[in-house]
Amino acid sequence: MVSSSRQCVFEKNEFLFNSHMVEEIGTTTEGDLIINVGPQHPATHGVLHLVITLNGETIKKVEPHLGYIHRSIEKMCESLTYRQFIYVTSRMDYLSAHINNHACALCVEKGMQIEIPERAKVIRVIMDELTRIASHELWWGAMAMDIGAFTPFFHAFRERETINDIMEETCGARLTMNYFVPGGLMADLHPDFQQKVKSFITLFKSKVDEYDELVTGNVIFRNRMKDVGILSKEDAISFGCSGPTARGSGVSCDIRKLYPYEVYDKVQFDEVLETAGDSLARYMVRLREMKQSVRIIEQLIDQIPEGDFQAKTKAVLKLPKGEFYTRVETARGEFGVYIVSEGGTTPYRIKFRSPGFSNLSALDHMARGSKLGDLVAMMGTLDLVIPDIDR
Amino acid sequence: MWSLSGISNIIHNWLNQQFSPLWALIIEMVIAGVCVIGLFAALGLVLVLMERKVSAWMQIRLGPNRVGPKGILQSLADTLKLLVKEGMTPGGADKFLFNLAPLVAMIVAMLLMAPIAFAKDFQLWDLNIGVLYISAVSSISVISILMAGWASNNKYSLMGAMRSGAQIVSYELSAGLAILSVVVLTGSLNLNEIILSQADGWWIFKGHIPMLIAFVIFIIAVTAETNRAPFDLAEAESELTAGFHTEYSGMKFALFFLAEYVNVFIVCAIGATLFLGGWMPFHIGHWESFNHVMDYIPSSIWFFGKTFFLIFVIMWFRWTFPRLRIDQLLNLEWKYLLPISMFNILLVTLMAILGWHF
Numbered sequence: 001m002v003s004s005s006r007q008c009v010f011e012k013n014e015f016l017f018n019s020h021m022v023e024e025i026g027t028t029t030e031g032d033l034i035i036n037v038g039p040q041h042p043a044t045h046g047v048l049h050l051v052i053t054l055n056g057e058t059i060k061k062v063e064p065h066l067g068y069i070h071r072s073i074e075k076m077c078e079s080l081t082y083r084q085f086i087y088v089t090s091r092m093d094y095l096s097a098h099i100n101n102h103a104c105a106l107c108v109e110k111g112m113q114i115e116i117p118e119r120a121k122v123i124r125v126i127m128d129e130l131t132r133i134a135s136h137e138l139w140w141g142a143m144a145m146d147i148g149a150f151t152p153f154f155h156a157f158r159e160r161e162t163i164n165d166i167m168e169e170t171c172g173a174r175l176t177m178n179y180f181v182p183g184g185l186m187a188d189l190h191p192d193f194q195q196k197v198k199s200f201i202t203l204f205k206s207k208v209d210e211y212d213e214l215v216t217g218n219v220i221f222r223n224r225m226k227d228v229g230i231l232s233k234e235d236a237i238s239f240g241c242s243g244p245t246a247r248g249s250g251v252s253c254d255i256r257k258l259y260p261y262e263v264y265d266k267v268q269f270d271e272v273l274e275t276a277g278d279s280l281a282r283y284m285v286r287l288r289e290m291k292q293s294v295r296i297i298e299q300l301i302d303q304i305p306e307g308d309f310q311a312k313t314k315a316v317l318k319l320p321k322g323e324f325y326t327r328v329e330t331a332r333g334e335f336g337v338y339i340v341s342e343g344g345t346t347p348y349r350i351k352f353r354s355p356g357f358s359n360l361s362a363l364d365h366m367a368r369g370s371k372l373g374d375l376v377a378m379m380g381t382l383d384l385v386i387p388d389i390d391r
Numbered sequence: 392m393w394s395l396s397g398i399s400n401i402i403h404n405w406l407n408q409q410f411s412p413l414w415a416l417i418i419e420m421v422i423a424g425v426c427v428i429g430l431f432a433a434l435g436l437v438l439v440l441m442e443r444k445v446s447a448w449m450q451i452r453l454g455p456n457r458v459g460p461k462g463i464l465q466s467l468a469d470t471l472k473l474l475v476k477e478g479m480t481p482g483g484a485d486k487f488l489f490n491l492a493p494l495v496a497m498i499v500a501m502l503l504m505a506p507i508a509f510a511k512d513f514q515l516w517d518l519n520i521g522v523l524y525i526s527a528v529s530s531i532s533v534i535s536i537l538m539a540g541w542a543s544n545n546k547y548s549l550m551g552a553m554r555s556g557a558q559i560v561s562y563e564l565s566a567g568l569a570i571l572s573v574v575v576l577t578g579s580l581n582l583n584e585i586i587l588s589q590a591d592g593w594w595i596f597k598g599h600i601p602m603l604i605a606f607v608i609f610i611i612a613v614t615a616e617t618n619r620a621p622f623d624l625a626e627a628e629s630e631l632t633a634g635f636h637t638e639y640s641g642m643k644f645a646l647f648f649l650a651e652y653v654n655v656f657i658v659c660a661i662g663a664t665l666f667l668g669g670w671m672p673f674h675i676g677h678w679e680s681f682n683h684v685m686d687y688i689p690s691s692i693w694f695f696g697k698t699f700f701l702i703f704v705i706m707w708f709r710w711t712f713p714r715l716r717i718d719q720l721l722n723l724e725w726k727y728l729l730p731i732s733m734f735n736i737l738l739v740t741l742m743a744i745l746g747w748h749f
Contacts, residue, residue, distance in 0.1 A: 035546045043629045057717050146629045148620060148714025154450035214711070220621055221713045373716040376630050
């Protein structure tokens with residue numbers, strides 16, 4: 001019984017057949033066109049490779065090929081100490097560097113049972129939310145560029161630059177940022193931090209309506225996004241989607257609400273949910289999420305408690321023997337860190353659950369039957385970061 | 392005031408004194424040809440720079456500002472770069488068609504310049520069927536795109552070319568009907584007569600709302616016909632990398648690039664000629680003194696001012712709108728623009744018969 005079903009799967013595996021044909025003439029026996037979108041393609045924003053079967057302009061199948069930017073980060077982490085491995089995770093989802101670091105720091109703290117100071121908790125949340133806004137700003141610009149509008153990209157970067165400046169001042173880097181360490185923060189805040197964040201909030205609030213004017217309200221944009229790439233609630237759950245992608249389909253999955261960490265249970269914010277499940281819903285979730293992030297920062301920015309920014313920890317961290325798992329909400333969805341420790345200074349095995357990988361797996365289901373132009377729009381609304389998918 | 396007619400008359404008289412009439416004609420033709428090529432190159436340079444500056448202005452950037460004062464020599468530097476680049480022909484390409492396609496694109500753009508009146512009495516070819524000539528010749532441009540897409544032996548190019556074929560053929564209908572409404576009112580296919588008929592007011596003002604609708608349809612249709620965003624599906628760089636010119640490099644690419652900009656200029660010039668009076672100054676009915684004041688502005692400035700305003704509008708489209716999808720693009724034409732323009736031309740005809748226009 002088992003072998004026969006396997007046989008069946010093998011026969012139905014169209015790709016084995018197709019990949020053979022790609023080299024020959026680039027069409028299937030039914031006369032469908034096979035095109036390779038990527039690994040170098042403007043719409044994939046990285047080295048993602050999609051093998052697309054097309055009937056005219058209509059998509060019949062999308063097959064993502066991964067591995068072009070696989071750097072075996074999980075294996076690398078096994079040879080680094082618990083203080084060192086956190087920095088590597090900034091290179092995975094580089095737009096959520098702080099949040100990735102946060103998950104790793106939380107996991108080590110959980111294993112070591114370190115209680116971090118209140119000041120560090122609040123600052124971590126503020127930095128997380130700033131990262132989330134910066135990530136969503138970049139997504140907004142890049143997605144608009146995917147559907148052919150260039151100008152939003154520059155408007156998005158105008159606000160993102162302010163966040164980058166804050167990050168640079170606080171932790172010394174603008175992209176691969178490292179600020180969180182097990183036990184708290186690497187350094188204390190810059191004295192200008194609060195004032196700069198407040199001026200960013202003022203700027204953001206004055207400009208966020210421009211986003212609606214320029215893109216959201218545009219009739220071409222709405223026609224491109226509405227009823228396109230529909231992902232039902234059931235499908236979103238079964239594909240393991242998380243973050244704004246799943247929340248656009250009505251799945252309540254915000255880790256900040258469901259399993260609050262740090263001070264998320266003490267701040268007021270709404271979990272943004274849309275029920276349509278189309279590209280527009282995912283777009284609206286992210287746009288509204290930016291406003292919620294600003295709301296969180298506004299509540300915390302004047303409430304940063306005085307005190308230490310780091311708990312007293314041993315010079316050499318050793319996790320007790322066992323398995324530890326934490327998860328956080330990155331800008332793209334649920335990010336999990338799973339550490340297996342043998343009691344040494346380095347992890348025995350480490351596994352990251354990245355949101356991008358599961359979100360990408362829903363692409364084929366969403367894209368079937370739609371036009372080639374819509375595929376690009378769908379990929380835009382999935383907010384794919386390729387190093388996050390491949391690691 | 393100084394219009395360009397003086398210069399052409401001086402040259403014509405001088406040539407006829409010096410040479411026999413046949414030689415004078417041949418020399419005049421050569422001069423005209425060189426002028427077209429010069430204008431073609433100059434327009435390409437100016438429009439590329441203008442596009443970059445306009446986009447920079449809309450995108451809160453500075454735009455090119457390093458080469459020459461305020462970056463005005465940037466497009467010259469770009470041209471130089473493209474000239475010295477290797478013009479590759481892919482191995483699997485149809486070499487003849489592949490190399491022919493950019494030339495066809497350029498030749499079509501050059502041919503279209505012939506009947507345009509750049510200033511008062513300054514026209515290369517005063518053709519009595521100028522409107523028909525423009526409609527006919529501009530249709531050839533789709534062949535160059537199809538040729539490029541097919542000959543490249545690249546799937547992206549092929550898809551871009553097929554999209555472009557569907558698009559240009561569809562939108563030509565609306566553009567043609569919009570042009571036809573001016574012809575109905577004027578009763579002439581001659582561009583010069585169309586301009587002269589607007590001496591007491593431009594058609595966009597004289598023709599009530601139907602002409603305004605025709606003008607809007609014309610602008611939408613020619614934006615689509617020149618493959619400019621939001622109708623740039625033939626290129627669609629986020630979907631098809633560069634569409635029909637994916638495989639082109641060096642000067643072959645530059646010719647497509649130039650042809651696109653010159654085409655934009657030409658359709659805007661035609662729009663300005665048909666709806667905004669071409670070189671005709673802004674005149675209002677019987678306000679003689681006002682019209683006299685307006686006449687003091689040279690006709691060439693009127694023509695280029697109107698044309699560049701329309702070019703700016705088309706650039707404005709490009710830098711604010713997202714791209715349409717292929718089915719939405721065709722729906723827009725066949726379900727909205729074509730029925731509206733057909734109904735509109737009926738209105739215009741009624742207006743012309745009853746003499747309701749000013």
